[in-house]
Every structure is written in structure tokens, then in C-alpha cells.
Amino acid sequence: MVSASSTPLGPPSAPVSGRFLRRAAGLATVGVALAACGSGGTTGATAGVNYPTQTITIVVPFSAGGPTDTVTRLVAEPMSKSLGQQVIVQNVEGAGGTLGAGEVASAKADGYKLLLHHIGMSTAPALYANLPYKPLEDFKTIGLVTEVPMTIIGKSDLAPNTLAELVAYAKANKATITYANAGVGAASQLCGLLIEKAFGVDLTEVAYKGTGPAMTDLVGGQVDFMCDQTTNTTPQIKAGKVKVYAVTTAERVKSLPDVPTTTEAGLPDLKVGVWHGLYAPKGTDDAVIKKLTDALAAALKDPKVIAKMADLGSAPVAADQVTPAAHTKLLTAQLDLWGPVIKNAGVKTS
Numbered sequence: 493m494v495s496a497s498s499t500p501l502g503p504p505s506a507p508v509s510g511r512f513l514r515r516a517a518g519l520a521t522v523g524v525a526l527a528a529c530g531s532g533g534t535t536g537a538t539a540g541v542n543y544p545t546q547t548i549t550i551v552v553p554f555s556a557g558g559p560t561d562t563v564t565r566l567v568a569e570p571m572s573k574s575l576g577q578q579v580i581v582q583n584v585e586g587a588g589g590t591l592g593a594g595e596v597a598s599a600k601a602d603g604y605k606l607l608l609h610h611i612g613m614s615t616a617p618a619l620y621a622n623l624p625y626k627p628l629e630d631f632k633t634i635g636l637v638t639e640v641p642m643t644i645i646g647k648s649d650l651a652p653n654t655l656a657e658l659v660a661y662a663k664a665n666k667a668t669i670t671y672a673n674a675g676v677g678a679a680s681q682l683c684g685l686l687i688e689k690a691f692g693v694d695l696t697e698v699a700y701k702g703t704g705p706a707m708t709d710l711v712g713g714q715v716d717f718m719c720d721q722t723t724n725t726t727p728q729i730k731a732g733k734v735k736v737y738a739v740t741t742a743e744r745v746k747s748l749p750d751v752p753t754t755t756e757a758g759l760p761d762l763k764v765g766v767w768h769g770l771y772a773p774k775g776t777d778d779a780v781i782k783k784l785t786d787a788l789a790a791a792l793k794d795p796k797v798i799a800k801m802a803d804l805g806s807a808p809v810a811a812d813q814v815t816p817a818a819h820t821k822l823l824t825a826q827l828d829l830w831g832p833v834i835k836n837a838g839v840k841t842s
């Protein structure tokens with residue numbers, strides 16, 4: 493349970509839109525690392541020439557079948573083709589994404605264990621007193637991947653039919669209404685904070701290891717509502733298995749044209765979108781990072797990836813955002829943005 497604070501949460505200008513990502517371009521590239529790579533002192537040049545010679549694992553810090561998993565699997569296949577090695581996905585779930593991120597932070601810096609994470613990379617430091625990694629110091633950024641709107645959805649027989657009705661219902665039923673999320677540090681938890689502030693209610697949160705399993709329970713009617721990426725919610729919305737109240741972006745989402753924005757529905761401050769980025773452990777050779785950035789950039793140009801993302805309400809980031817510099821710039825800005833918002837909300841875990 494989280495208390496809403498009197499300080500505004502989630503400024504309407506929260507930099508989560510495509511415009512923001514495109515503005516983030518233009519930094520100089522990161523410096524050249526001279527350190528030997530983790531695999532027994534191989535020099536940078538040698539590591540870059542030989543890489544990759546074995547299967548690459550991308551850790552998803554949430555459950556299989558959820559939105560982060562979906563995005564990762566979408567890019568893993570074409571990356572595998574261009575790198576000439578299998579790229580597999582491993583779900584290391586729990587603690588709002590921090591377990592998986594922590595595992596990659598301490599992995600061998602050889603380019604064979606990567607992390608695909610989301611906005612949670614920028615919220616966890618303010619949420620966890622003892623986070624076992626520092627986002628900017630313990631990882632190398634590879635590039636931004638996509639940004640995904642969120643949707644506020646409810647179980648199919650939840651009484652309210654509009655966002656305004658949901659606010660009234662949540663207030664009238666605050667002792668019993670339940671909100672599903674993917675744990676402290678998840679995007680769904682961040683959206684829950686914004687909902688608490690915008691609705692003026694404290695939520696009873698039910699935490700899952702990802703919004704894949706949360707969706708199963710929502711469809712089954714075991715929880716009342718949640719806020720999650722369109723990459724997870726679109727199929728269920730279209731199949732009529734959940735009710736949808738609003739999208740949390742400034743503009744309507746093309747693939748869900750009938751769904752109002754939170755602004756249209758009367759809650760303009762309830763805005764958040766989920767950006768995803770690919771990371772390697774710090775110390776990974778820059779020549780290896782370059783190969784991964786190039787493979788990611790190629791994957792994001794794949795027409796099948798673009799079409800599938802569009803079906804799910806998303807799109808690859810602009811090409812100039814698929815760089816370590818753009819990624820680091822956005823991560824830095826998002827750490828600065830969400831840190832104070834979360835501190836003001838009074839959320840802290842150990």
C-alpha cells in the first residue's frame with residue numbers, strides 16, 4: 493500500500509513520448525574502453541573480432557509471456573540472424589525486475605549475458621534502499637529499443653465503464669478494490685503510484701513477478717484492475733477479455749483508436765510510457781557493444797518487428813536512439829525525473 497503525497501506525481505511533461513526520445517539524440521559517443529574483456533584478458537580488438545562465438549542470453553527481469561518478454565523475443569530473433577549466433581531469452585523474475593538486473597550487473601562482461609529492461613531501471617534506485625547495482629555505473633548501454641504506451645484496464649465484469657466511473661468506484665470501494673502490478677520497481681507499480689495520486693485513493697496492490705501472470709488473474713477475475721503496456725494488453729482488449737479505460741499517453745494509440753487518453757478522460761497528469769533499453773555488464777568491450785548496437789539497430793528495421801510492434805501499439809525508437817549515448821542520456825534524465833517523484837510519494841523498500 494502506498495500513500496499518495498501532496499506533491500504532484502508524474503508531471504504531465506514526463507519525458508516518455510517519442511518526441512522526448514528523439515530529442516535525446518546528439519551526445520558524443522561514450523569513450524573507448526581499454527580494459528580487457530572478462531573472458532581471460534582478451535584484448536578489446538580481439539574480443540570484437542571474435543565475438544560472438546557462442547549463444548547470447550538476454551535476461552528479461554519479468555515473467556515469460558509479459559510485455560518485456562514479448563519485446564525481447566521480437567528483437568532476439570533478428571539479432572540472432574545478424575550476429576550469426578543464437579540469442580536466447582532467460583526470464584529472471586522477481587523483486588520488480590531488480591533480481592534480473594542484479595544478475596546481469598554481476599555477470600561476466602563478455603557480451604554473452606545481456607539485460608533488456610524498461611523504465612524500471614530508472615525508478616529502482618529511489619525505491620530500494622539496498623539495490624545491488626547502480627544503473628549508470630554497473631552497466632554499459634547498448635541502445636534504446638522501443639517505447640510503449642500503457643493502458644488502464646479492468647476485469648471484464650468490473651462495474652465502471654469509463655475512467656471517471658472507475659475513479660468514483662475506487663473511492664467508494666477503496667477497502668476492497670485490488671490493483672495488480674509486477675512488484676516494486678515495475679512500470680505497473682509506477683503507474684499505480686500515478687493512479688493513486690490522480691484518483692486520490694490508496695490502492696491495495698497485488699504483486700506478481702510480471703504482468704503476464706497478472707493478466708491471467710485479471711482475465712480470471714481474481715484482481716480488479718491494472719495498468720500495463722499495450723504490448724501485453726492489446727490482444728486481451730481486442731478479444732473483449734478485459735475492460736479498457738484509457739491510454740496513458742498524450743495521443744491516442746493507432747491500434748486502439750477508440751480508447752480515450754487519460755487527458756480526454758479527465759486525468760491529464762496520469763501520463764507514463766514505458767521505454768526499453770538493452771544493457772551489458774560494465775567492462776564489456778566497446779567493440780562488442782558496437783556489434784550488439786548494430787545488431788539491435790538492424791532488428792529494429794526488420795519489417796516483421798515493425799509490423800508486430802505496431803499491432804501491439806508500439807514502434808521501434810527512431811534510428812538515432814539506438815546508440816549507447818542516446819540510451820545513457822535518456823536513462824540519466826529518467827533517473828533525475830522519477831527519483832524525486834518516488835521520494836515524494838514516500839515509497840521505499842529494503
Ligand code: ASP
Pocket residue numbers: 554555558559560561612673674677678679680681701702703704720721
Ligand atoms: N509490464 C511489467 C511491468 O509492470 C513487466 C513485465 O512483465 O514485462 O513492469
